[in-house]
Amino acid sequence: MSTLIDLDAISAGLQAVANLRCEVNQLFYTLTNGFGGPMIDPTTYQPRAKDADEEAEIKFITDIKQNFDIINNQIKKLEKSCEHLNQNTSNTINLNIGMLGILAQDPAHERDGLYANLISCYRWFDRMHDYVSHAHHFYNMNNIYNRNVQGSDTLLRMKQMSNNYKPLKIAGRSTALSGINMPSNQIDIFFNSLTRNIPNLSLKIVRPFGSPTIAIFTLDKVLKSLLLLHGLIIEWVVVKGIDEDFYDENGKLDIWSESRYEIFKKVSINCISATHHFSSPIHYDIAVKSWMNWFASYQTLFNKPCLKCHQRININYKLPTWRDYRTSDAYHEDCHF
Known part of the structure; x- marks a missing residue:
């Protein structure tokens, strides 16, 4: 199954990193100003005289200690988030790729990314397997190409292919049309x-x-x-x-x-699409007959109007080249949708 990652742990870690950067920035700002305020007067842009006031120095030291305490707390929060994320990742990711793990120890620089690429490829195939499983379920629900074939007819087709093609007749229809053979x-x-x-x-x-x-x-x-x-x-x-x-x-x-x-x-593109529409995994003869009957409708390519807009040439100066698979009615490419 696909890898599960704790998004809460990632969010908490990112928030801790943001807070840590903010507090470090505040620490450097306090150190830059000093205990006597900014060294440069923002109004006159002239150096200020150093203030030797004891209270200002005490306040400066107190602010520095508070900044260091806050930074330590943010670092601890970040470490806890990383530990929590590592625990969840180790519990959810179970990549059993055998001896391929030794590739990560290869000292060659040009091969350092091989193990990471293998992990990424494995995860991609794992997700693809899930998607194919879901697609297989939905395709099985579609009954467009399902055929009602008698079991005896199928067995006779398999038998005649193994017996070097011996034509048989069942219910007035030849079962000898074995397609490829x-x-x-x-x-x-x-x-x-x-x-x-x-x-x-x-x-x-x-x-x-x-x-x-x-x-x-x-x-x-x-x-x-x-x-x-x-x-x-x-x-x-x-x-x-x-x-x-x-x-x-x-x-x-x-x-x-x-x-x-x-x-x-x-017309060639439409004919190729029709071969896929009329294709049958067993009744090849019926598929070809259906395609031929549909293809014969192109006799009226230049004189039959579009069934929807009732025009032979549309605003794009194109003829109705599409033919409906069931009724063989003519449509423009923009009208049959």
Whole structure:
């Protein structure tokens, strides 16, 4: 757990230090003035004559003794506060870091701060562990990504992955879509059947890097998109204009370069966000289908107005590039919040 420090002891110690400094300042002020008052007349700025009055000398000695007594009392209060703080700190801090404590005895100057840094790092990780525990509790309360999966379906998926991928059928739905371990021919069949259900969408599948699949979609005469797939898991999305290409000057596929148009850069960011929204740890096929159906809504990128402000171009001269994840309605970036 995090370190507990007695704030009352710290406050009392700081107050004792302030009082001690004040009394020491008063002592030096008394010594400077002497028993005859200030040596310099504040009105004429001329040296004063020394007063040999016995009463003034007695009063001066008495003031000095009182100042020393007060200073001694303040020092005792400060020592008590420090002792109390050390006791509480030793009771609350229990850093068990083994033989690392010997590092504090290293005489090398460049290594003197190593032990203190280790203590600070240990406390930081300790606090981080507490924060992660609380965050884990709150995330478990969120049921957005919780899926109702039958236990038999999960067991069959685990079994088929261990049996070198043997497709099975349950309740009319294929459980062979095991995500990462899906064969290339099955991926081709899956996307070909999916694109047939989406109008004005053409597909091109290439594998220039071996196992990873590159799916290039052309959505009507609006835009192009490139999907980097690891099995059925979408790992990267790039969207470009219909007049742009995904190949460089040497004819090699370039999957990282962005579009030169700001509107398609914004669409790319929204598509990447959608992959996280529709992602599923088990139903990879449903996640890809949901994403594809959502992506098809960009056919109306240039002619569908914003649902909120009912304008195609807002005051910032921007089109509605945001699409709602459930209804696929068009919104401006400033309107969908």
